[in-house]
Amino acid sequence: xxxxxxxxxxxxxxxxxxxxxVQQVLKEQDNAFxxxxxxxxxxxxxxxxxxxxxxxxxxxxxxxxxxxxGIIGLGVGAAATxxxxxxxxxxxxxxxxxxxxxxxxxxxMRFMFGGGATLPITVLTMAGAGxxxxxxxxxxxxxxxxxxxxxxxxxxxxxxDAKGLIIAAARDDNPVFVVLNKMSLAMPAEVPEHMxxxxxxxxxxxRPGTNFTILAIGRMVHEALAAAKTLExxxxxxxxxDVRSIQPFDSATAVTSIEKTHRALxxxxxxxxxxxGGEIVAQLQEEAFDYLxxxxxxVGAPFSPVPYSPALEKVYIPNADNIVAEVKKVLGL
Amino acid sequence: xxxxxxxxxxxxxxxxxxxxxxxxVFDNREKLAIVKRAVAGAIATGAERxxxxxxxxxxxxxxxxxxRVPRGVRFEALPSPKTSSAMDxxxxxxxxxxxxxxxxxxLGGDGTNRAFVKGWRGATLVSLSTGTNNVxxxxxxxxxxxxxxxxxxxxxxxxxxxxxxxxxxxVSIDGEADDxxxxxxxxxxxxFIGARALLDPDRLKEALxxxxxxxxxxxxxxxxxxxxxxxxxxxxxxxVFSKDGRCLKAPIGPGLFATLKVGxxxxxxxxxxxxxxxxxxxxxxxxxxxxVGMGQNVRMTISRTGPWVVDxxxxxxxxxxxxxxxxxx
Amino acid sequence: xxxxxxPGALHLYVGQEAVAVGVMAHLSNADQITSTHxxxxxxxxxxxxxxxxxxxxxxxxxxxxxxxxxxxxxxxxALGILGANGIxxxxxxxxxxxxxxxxFRKTKQVSVTFFGDxxxxxxxxxxxxxxxxxxxxxxxFVCENNGFGEYTAQTNHxxxxxxxxxxxxxxxxxxxxxxxDVMAVYEAAEAAVERARSGQGPTLLECKTYRYYDHVxxxxxxxxxxxxxxxxxWKARDAIESFExxxxxxxxxxxxxxxxxxxxxNEEILEGVAFAESSPFPTEEDxxxxxxxxxxxS
Numbered sequence: 016x017x018x019x020x021x022x023x024x025x026x027x028x029x030x031x032x033x034x035x036x037v038q039q040v041l042k043e044q045d046n047a048f049x050x051x052x053x054x055x056x057x058x059x060x061x062x063x064x065x066x067x068x069x070x071x072x073x074x075x076x077x078x079x080x081x082x083x084x085g086i087i088g089l090g091v092g093a094a095a096t097x098x099x100x101x102x103x104x105x106x107x108x109x110x111x112x113x114x115x116x117x118x119x120x121x122x123x124m125r126f127m128f129g130g131g132a133t134l135p136i137t138v139l140t141m142a143g144a145g146x147x148x149x150x151x152x153x154x155x156x157x158x159x160x161x162x163x164x165x166x167x168x169x170x171x172x173x174x175x176d177a178k179g180l181i182i183a184a185a186r187d188d189n190p191v192f193v194v195l196n197k198m199s200l201a202m203p204a205e206v207p208e209h210m211x212x213x214x215x216x217x218x219x220x221x222r223p224g225t226n227f228t229i230l231a232i233g234r235m236v237h238e239a240l241a242a243a244k245t246l247e248x249x250x251x252x253x254x255x256x257d258v259r260s261i262q263p264f265d266s267a268t269a270v271t272s273i274e275k276t277h278r279a280l281x282x283x284x285x286x287x288x289x290x291x292g293g294e295i296v297a298q299l300q301e302e303a304f305d306y307l308x309x310x311x312x313x314v315g316a317p318f319s320p321v322p323y324s325p326a327l328e329k330v331y332i333p334n335a336d337n338i339v340a341e342v343k344k345v346l347g348l
Numbered sequence: 349x350x351x352x353x354x355x356x357x358x359x360x361x362x363x364x365x366x367x368x369x370x371x372x373v374f375d376n377r378e379k380l381a382i383v384k385r386a387v388a389g390a391i392a393t394g395a396e397r398x399x400x401x402x403x404x405x406x407x408x409x410x411x412x413x414x415x416r417v418p419r420g421v422r423f424e425a426l427p428s429p430k431t432s433s434a435m436d437x438x439x440x441x442x443x444x445x446x447x448x449x450x451x452x453x454x455l456g457g458d459g460t461n462r463a464f465v466k467g468w469r470g471a472t473l474v475s476l477s478t479g480t481n482n483v484x485x486x487x488x489x490x491x492x493x494x495x496x497x498x499x500x501x502x503x504x505x506x507x508x509x510x511x512x513x514x515x516x517x518x519v520s521i522d523g524e525a526d527d528x529x530x531x532x533x534x535x536x537x538x539x540f541i542g543a544r545a546l547l548d549p550d551r552l553k554e555a556l557x558x559x560x561x562x563x564x565x566x567x568x569x570x571x572x573x574x575x576x577x578x579x580x581x582x583x584x585x586x587x588v589f590s591k592d593g594r595c596l597k598a599p600i601g602p603g604l605f606a607t608l609k610v611g612x613x614x615x616x617x618x619x620x621x622x623x624x625x626x627x628x629x630x631x632x633x634x635x636x637x638x639x640v641g642m643g644q645n646v647r648m649t650i651s652r653t654g655p656w657v658v659d660x661x662x663x664x665x666x667x668x669x670x671x672x673x674x675x676x677x
Numbered sequence: 678x679x680x681x682x683x684p685g686a687l688h689l690y691v692g693q694e695a696v697a698v699g700v701m702a703h704l705s706n707a708d709q710i711t712s713t714h715x716x717x718x719x720x721x722x723x724x725x726x727x728x729x730x731x732x733x734x735x736x737x738x739x740x741x742x743x744x745x746x747x748x749x750x751x752x753x754x755a756l757g758i759l760g761a762n763g764i765x766x767x768x769x770x771x772x773x774x775x776x777x778x779x780x781f782r783k784t785k786q787v788s789v790t791f792f793g794d795x796x797x798x799x800x801x802x803x804x805x806x807x808x809x810x811x812x813x814x815x816x817x818f819v820c821e822n823n824g825f826g827e828y829t830a831q832t833n834h835x836x837x838x839x840x841x842x843x844x845x846x847x848x849x850x851x852x853x854x855x856x857x858d859v860m861a862v863y864e865a866a867e868a869a870v871e872r873a874r875s876g877q878g879p880t881l882l883e884c885k886t887y888r889y890y891d892h893v894x895x896x897x898x899x900x901x902x903x904x905x906x907x908x909x910x911w912k913a914r915d916a917i918e919s920f921e922x923x924x925x926x927x928x929x930x931x932x933x934x935x936x937x938x939x940x941x942x943n944e945e946i947l948e949g950v951a952f953a954e955s956s957p958f959p960t961e962e963d964x965x966x967x968x969x970x971x972x973x974x975s
Binding site for chain 3 (some may be wrong): 046047074077079080082083084085087088089090091092093094095096097098100115116119120124125126127128129130131132133134135164165188257300
Binding site (some may be wrong): 358362363364366367368373375376377404405406430431539540541542543544555564627639641642 | 845865868869872923956
């Protein structure tokens with residue numbers, strides 16, 4: 016049965032795409048369950064597990080104590096013994112509570128055991144600033160995770176990718192972090208009803224262009240698209256790449272683009288210093304040095320914790336204007 | 349002014365009966381708090397001198413550190429071998445016997461009191477339960493117990509008017525050290541000591557009981573449910589378990605019931621010896637203690653030559669009657 | 678190790694044998710354990726073989742973990758060994774997860790986590806204990822209280838003297854047992870494992886034991902943080918020697934038979950060592966294997 020017959024064209028917000036992905040995974044995999052803080056009775060503080068407790072019961076939608084070490088440990092032990100856990104770390108900031116379980120247990124167990132253990136774990140976690148939630152509920156820590164051999168990290172920027180990446184993560188036999196963005200929850204996109212995967216390790220060209228490459232991570236894809244529109248008026252035809260998988264990172268798509276455009280900028284919401292953009296820059300200068308006509312630019316948050324005040328947060332989060340300004344700087348415009 | 353002895357067993361209330369039965373852990377912080385309350389009570393009624401077992405977990409020493417000790421009140425730690433076993437309690441008892449202790453506060457279970465009596469048989473005891481299924485120690489508020497300790501130390505209350513000498517079981521084993529039990533001595537067909545608690549009814553062979561209390565749990569209740577024997581009675585009870593005996597459903601531990609087959613039940617007069625022959629394991633006051641080898645003989649007798657046990661209620665009634673705490677105008 | 682044949686750090690289990698043996702007697706290969714820094718004793722007691730174990734200690738390709746884990750990460754999924762752990766307190770959350778899985782999959786498997794007095798101060802232990810009790814998981818928390826967290830005596834690292842006292846705080850039973858008496862551990866573990874297997878939830882079983890050697894390495898005496906007299910006092914209660922005496926006294930075995938066991942085990946150890954020494958090291962090509970699962974998803 017082809018998709019066209021099966022699915023009517025349909026638009027879903029990001030939040031509902033997450034729900035649908037998890038629901039379909041739970042139907043497909045008998046040994047999958049969701050565990051996390053307020054995932055059951057509350058349906059998640061972001062609402063994306065609404066209805067799942069009623070549908071699947073408390074055996075498979077498991078409310079946990081506020082115990083991130085316990086949640087990740089539960090997932091590691093359960094995955095190693097035949098389950099396919101979907102774990103929820105409510106805010107990405109809370110990874111600090113369980114970094115040992117993530118970095119020293121989950122990420123390394125397979126390797127340390129000489130391949131003896133397989134850990135099909137999906138972790139959903141919420142990143143990003145923009146809601147005045149201040150320094151401990153707004154961060155983007157994807158670079159921490161990407162630095163860990165043994166885990167995969169994806170960051171869907173839209174509803175379609177959110178569903179497809181969650182399904183791909185749940186079918187993957189490795190630990191995969193799906194880093195969601197809280198400012199994107201209401202953002203709609205066309206989402207087919209059937210189960211589909213967005214392959215982990217692939218970027219997407221979301222706007223083809225000819226003379227400048229913008230690599231954007233997570234929600235910054237939308238800022239990059241807005242910037243591209245502004246830059247178009249100045250005669251800069253940007254190709255925007257959605258780096259939806261940062262571990263593994265799809266360098267081939269980026270290199271191919273630069274072979275054409277000869278210039279690049281990387282934008283992420285995380286702090287610029289030490290951010291994942293630095294890794295991309297390094298890879299591109301190794302693989303595409305001869306094609307570059309200018310230094311690769313980076314846009315990221317300033318080196319500061321996420322501020323609370325709306326006045327400060329507004330200037331803290333990178334936006335289209337910052338991207339435009341940086342592109343103009345590179346081009347000497 | 350006499351001294352008061354303090355013994356807190358750090359190991360009581362922690363054994364396998366929390367698993368096999370439904371007992372709960374008696375945590376050492378609560379024992380520490382009990383010591384504090386008892387010492388406060390004793391100081392309030394005039395006590396000035398304490399000697400204590402320097403237990404391996406520092407229960408009493410920590411309690412003393414945590415209270416404001418008035419001028420003139422002294423605490424003396426007795427040197428301890430610190431074996432983290434019942435031997436520590438026995439060693440403390442031996443030393444207290446020569447330290448002019450009018451009365452000793454013992455925190456523990458039946459086993460703790462037994463270990464103490466092995467070191468000082470003629471002691472006068474206030475025994476509070478911090479153990480499991482206890483018959484010997486009582487559940488009582490430590491503050492009140494402490495008041496009684498103080499009144500006895502000052503001489504306001506005399507042991508002979510508030511304490512009673514209890515029965516005891518003496519056990520002799522061929523070629524080995526003698527032993528004793530305060531409540532019950534049981535022979536089992538176990539082959540090792542292990543986790544000590546008596547939990548397997550099928551292994552029970554015979555039991556000699558000083559006291560057969562129907563309103564208690566453990567071995568004493570087995571006899572108690574058939575033929576109650578109080579501590580006041582000048583005799584004991586001998587049970588023989590047998591496959592073709594009568595069925596008795598009894599609480600062999602906290603929350604733990606078993607059906608036992610009791611062959612015979614006989615009153616035992618003082619100094620009448622019950623003889624047994626190994627191989628067997630002997631359990632005293634609910635815990636497997638001694639392995640008896642093939643052909644080894646065991647003799648057990650009951651007598652009223654045990655320690656003196658203070659009746660707290662009687663003591664406080666007497667305190668009120670004598671107006672010991674009522675200041676004169 | 679002193680010959681430089683075993684690289685890295687080795688944390689010996691010697692002295693604590695009664696705990697591993699007394700507990701593992703109640704487990705099958707399907708039951709899971711998580712271990713500590715001192716994983717060798719648990720591996721052997723769970724049914725591990727000397728050859729792949731020594732090969733792992735030597736960092737050889739034939740080791741239980743292909744030489745990638747080493748002493749601190751020795752594991753074998755077929756035997757239900759979810760790893761020794763180099764992180765103090767690393768095991769309890771994983772064992773809790775395995776127990777969750779056992780209950781979720783409706784098996785009768787039980788998971789046991791071994792950890793020390795030191796690990797009982799880690800948040801991971803508390804979270805795992807709370808969740809195991811909350812969900813009534815088939816999990817046994819076995820605290821091997823050997824008196825030291827690395828080089829710090831228990832009295833200097835926690836205000837409680839019995840880790841089992843904490844059980845009440847999680848809503849599970851706590852028991853203290855003599856960890857130098859294999860039969861005492863055996864009886865207590867039997868009750869705890871049975872409790873877990875029959876769906877009555879977790880237990881905290883504290884075994885009082887002692888580490889004959891230093892935190893790491895092969896020195897036992899002349900250490901700055903404990904006295905030789907203390908070591909000797911514990912050795913006088915050695916679990917293996919006292920169990921041998923019990924077997925002989927009860928007529929179950931004889932001195933001669935026990936000597937034969939020693940001879941046989943020594944032979945197996947020598948075979949294991951020879952296997953390890955003659956085994957190849959892993960090659961550079963092996964390095965990037967097993968970082969990720971590669972292949973069709975199961």
